[in-house]
Amino acid sequence: MATNDEPPRTSTTVDLISTGTTISKDFPSESLKLLTLFYNGTGVFQIIKPEHNIKDSFSNLIGGVLKVITIERGKISCLLTVKPPTLNGYGGMHGGAVGAVAERLALACARTVVGKDKNLFLGELSISYLSASPRNVSLLCFVILILF
Numbered sequence: 001m002a003t004n005d006e007p008p009r010t011s012t013t014v015d016l017i018s019t020g021t022t023i024s025k026d027f028p029s030e031s032l033k034l035l036t037l038f039y040n041g042t043g044v045f046q047i048i049k050p051e052h053n054i055k056d057s058f059s060n061l062i063g064g065v066l067k068v069i070t071i072e073r074g075k076i077s078c079l080l081t082v083k084p085p086t087l088n089g090y091g092g093m094h095g096g097a098v099g100a101v102a103e104r105l106a107l108a109c110a111r112t113v114v115g116k117d118k119n120l121f122l123g124e125l126s127i128s129y130l131s132a133s134p135r136n137v138s139l140l141c142f143v144i145l146i147l148f
Helices: 029-042 057-063 095-111
Strands: 012-014 021-023 066-072 075-081 138-144
Touching (some): 057 095, 075 095, 095 138
Antiparallel strands (some): 012 021, 066 075
16 A cells, blocks of 8 residues: 555566566555565566577586486486585576476486387375485485286
């Protein structure tokens, strides 16, 4: 709601989440300014460079931290090295990178038993984040396909 210091607003359109986002007139102007500053600080409005805006560019990032040890039908083992591009702001492996690695390994393991002519997708993934792995740590990852 408007205070005595600010004139009443009608609904406002700003570039926050997508072009043409409508902000309620009941949302305080000061809060809107703070929210806009926050989103500007995260870089969400930055243009993605053409070399990064290509199909499957994320695969290079995640693939760059994995080294395959063994591949068998329904089983994969890899060495995961926590490198700077996968770190969060606190210096540990970012949760999104953990999820991306888990998805990549799950699909790779499924691919060992399903032909390339079949499309695969991961229907559900559940991860418990207990503690972030620090920079330059190497982890052994084992994936085993269990058929029901």
